[in-house]
Amino acid sequence: MNKILIYTHHQEESLSSGAKEVLAFGSRLASVTEGTVEAVLVGVKPTAGAKEAISYGASKVYTVCNPLLAEYQVDLYADSLYTVFQQSGADVLLLSFDRTGKDLAGRLATRLGASAITEVTDFRTEGSKLTWVRPIYGDKALGEYSTSRKKVVVGIRQKSQDQAVPDSTRTGEIIEVNYSVPEEKVLTKLVVKIQSALSDIRLEDANIIVSGGRGLGGPEGFQELQALAELLGGTVGASRAACDAGWVPSNLQVGQTGAVVAPDLYIAVGISGASQHLAGITSAKTVVAINSDPEAPIFKRANLGVIADYKTVIPALTEKLKKVLV
Amino acid sequence: MHIVVCLKHVLDPEIKPRYFQIDPETNRPDYGDNDMVLDSFAENALELAIQLRDKTPGATVTAICLGDESSEEVLRRALAFTANAAVRVWDSEWENLDGQAVGHILAQTIKTLGGAELVLTGYQASDIEEALVGPVMAEELGIPCVTLVSDLELADDSVKSTCEAEGGYTVVSVPFPAVFTIISSETNVPRLPKVKDIRLARSKSISLFEAEDTDLDKERCQPGVRLERAYVLNRDVNCEILSGSEGTVLADELIDKLLTLKIF
Numbered sequence: 001m002n003k004i005l006i007y008t009h010h011q012e013e014s015l016s017s018g019a020k021e022v023l024a025f026g027s028r029l030a031s032v033t034e035g036t037v038e039a040v041l042v043g044v045k046p047t048a049g050a051k052e053a054i055s056y057g058a059s060k061v062y063t064v065c066n067p068l069l070a071e072y073q074v075d076l077y078a079d080s081l082y083t084v085f086q087q088s089g090a091d092v093l094l095l096s097f098d099r100t101g102k103d104l105a106g107r108l109a110t111r112l113g114a115s116a117i118t119e120v121t122d123f124r125t126e127g128s129k130l131t132w133v134r135p136i137y138g139d140k141a142l143g144e145y146s147t148s149r150k151k152v153v154v155g156i157r158q159k160s161q162d163q164a165v166p167d168s169t170r171t172g173e174i175i176e177v178n179y180s181v182p183e184e185k186v187l188t189k190l191v192v193k194i195q196s197a198l199s200d201i202r203l204e205d206a207n208i209i210v211s212g213g214r215g216l217g218g219p220e221g222f223q224e225l226q227a228l229a230e231l232l233g234g235t236v237g238a239s240r241a242a243c244d245a246g247w248v249p250s251n252l253q254v255g256q257t258g259a260v261v262a263p264d265l266y267i268a269v270g271i272s273g274a275s276q277h278l279a280g281i282t283s284a285k286t287v288v289a290i291n292s293d294p295e296a297p298i299f300k301r302a303n304l305g306v307i308a309d310y311k312t313v314i315p316a317l318t319e320k321l322k323k324v325l326v
Numbered sequence: 327m328h329i330v331v332c333l334k335h336v337l338d339p340e341i342k343p344r345y346f347q348i349d350p351e352t353n354r355p356d357y358g359d360n361d362m363v364l365d366s367f368a369e370n371a372l373e374l375a376i377q378l379r380d381k382t383p384g385a386t387v388t389a390i391c392l393g394d395e396s397s398e399e400v401l402r403r404a405l406a407f408t409a410n411a412a413v414r415v416w417d418s419e420w421e422n423l424d425g426q427a428v429g430h431i432l433a434q435t436i437k438t439l440g441g442a443e444l445v446l447t448g449y450q451a452s453d454i455e456e457a458l459v460g461p462v463m464a465e466e467l468g469i470p471c472v473t474l475v476s477d478l479e480l481a482d483d484s485v486k487s488t489c490e491a492e493g494g495y496t497v498v499s500v501p502f503p504a505v506f507t508i509i510s511s512e513t514n515v516p517r518l519p520k521v522k523d524i525r526l527a528r529s530k531s532i533s534l535f536e537a538e539d540t541d542l543d544k545e546r547c548q549p550g551v552r553l554e555r556a557y558v559l560n561r562d563v564n565c566e567i568l569s570g571s572e573g574t575v576l577a578d579e580l581i582d583k584l585l586t587l588k589i590f
């Protein structure tokens with residue numbers, strides 16, 4: 001495991017939180033395997049991101065710059081990452097298994113003739129043998145995987161790593177990759193991008209989330225959750241069942257599909273706790289479950305449980321909090 | 327138009343943790359009497375495939391499942407959803423396939439079937455949750471792949487897909503043929519098959535493709551990852567159940583507890 005290449009993408013002016021997690025993972029891996037960490041950035045002018053990647057431990061950063069790469073575009077990003085990986089001579093490509101990682105990991109591994117492993121949360125070493133650790137069966141078990149090919153593409157599960165502390169005194173080399181954009185490869189075209197207007201707080205970044213599920217019985221219940229969330233300075237989430245029923249838009253969904261969240265407080269209201277939902281809240285610090293069914297699996301994950309009809313609890317909670325929080 | 331939908335037969339993801347065991351010999355769950363089901367995102371993909379076919383004159387749906395004989399159950403379900411054909415892909419020599427090997431075998435099967443304009447699959451299966459098969463199939467077939475798709479709309483020579491994006495959603499357009507990995511949404515809630523269709527499905531035939539029936543690359547059928555060890559995680563938290571029964575009392579208790587935890 002000599003050379004680790006990390007795909008780090010940036011959002012606005014800063015590296016994405018996923019990229020920072022992967023840099024932390026890569027640095028940890030490199031220190032155990034005596035390897036090196038290099039990063040790759042794709043975009044219009046990724047120099048600021050490159051410096052940031054160096055401060056998080058990359059010794060070399062490849063930048064692929066072109067106005068046509070301003071917006072993420074799966075065909076071109078896959079092609080440019082393939083080019084850089086080959087040029088860098090890396091053994092491992094690490095990427096955050098976030099929205100873009102889910103597009104890229106399988107395609108790149110196949111194109112590179114590499115092994116692919118996704119949703120990785122940790123690694124283990126025994127002598128020279130390295131295994132990758134990841135949850136399986138809806139987080140009911142952990143698996144340790146070895147890989148059989150010389151190269152490997154590894155997708156790191158979102159919110160599974162502590163972010164490293166940047167050190168701006170670190171130095172590294174920035175290499176601008178000569179890459180001519182093969183426009184004929186563009187097959188996937190963005191028609192429209194819609195950002196949620198419901199809340200200013202992204203679920204992924206929220207410290208407090210009040211989530212509703214099928215137990216709310218209809219869209220009306222979400223108004224009460226919204227009031228509570230606003231009061232707490234948090235935001236509203238929902239289970240897959242509530243989204244699929246059309247009660248709230250799907251971009252409020254918390255779980256394996258939807259947002260993987262890590263709030264300080266997660267209040268699950270009328271959510272039974274399907275495994276795909278629980279997998280999205282493994283990093284939540286305190287979970288409160290409010291559910292009328294004492295057998296609901298959510299109580300196995302919750303720190304505090306309220307067995308009651310939410311209609312009797314939420315309004316009282318909101319009223320009382322108004323007094324406490326002034 | 328030929329629509330292929332790839333299905334997976336999985337251990338019921340909602341199995342109670344106390345019944346979930348890993349067999350240390352095989353590193354696989356001890357299936358025992360536990361239910362096996364059609365993976366839920368695959369079922370969303372199946373529903374969407376049938377809906378698209380019904381809107382498109384002359385279109386047909388072929389359901390494919392890689393698995394042993396027991397997985398014919400999910401193909402029967404696909405036939406009860408009125409899929410036009412069902413293909414099971416299996417060879418006793420295949421062991422411990424990973425997502426890449428499955429992607430190769432399914433892609434070659436689709437070629438053997440004469441190709442497809444649309445290939446639909448669940449975004450990820452609830453057992454190993456690799457989320458790899460869709461993108462790998464697309465790479466193998468040399469066609470685009472759109473992931474995390476909640477809805478599809480067909481035009482003359484392209485497909486518009488609505489996909490999950492961070493903080494919202496996007497609509498992207500790709501030409502035929504292409505692979506789409508499907509997530510659940512309001513529009514693809516699986517139907518309840520009609521009794522008549524369930525009965526008809528019983529008498530329909532399921533084709534079997536073995537390794538020799540398809541042009542496979544032996545090297546690509548080898549898994550690139552190997553599960554060395556697996557163990558059950560006990561994530562159960564000791565949940566403190568609040569004692570009150572009145573809403574106002576419970577609200578007071580809960581606020582006290584949260585204040586003690588210094589959450590606000």
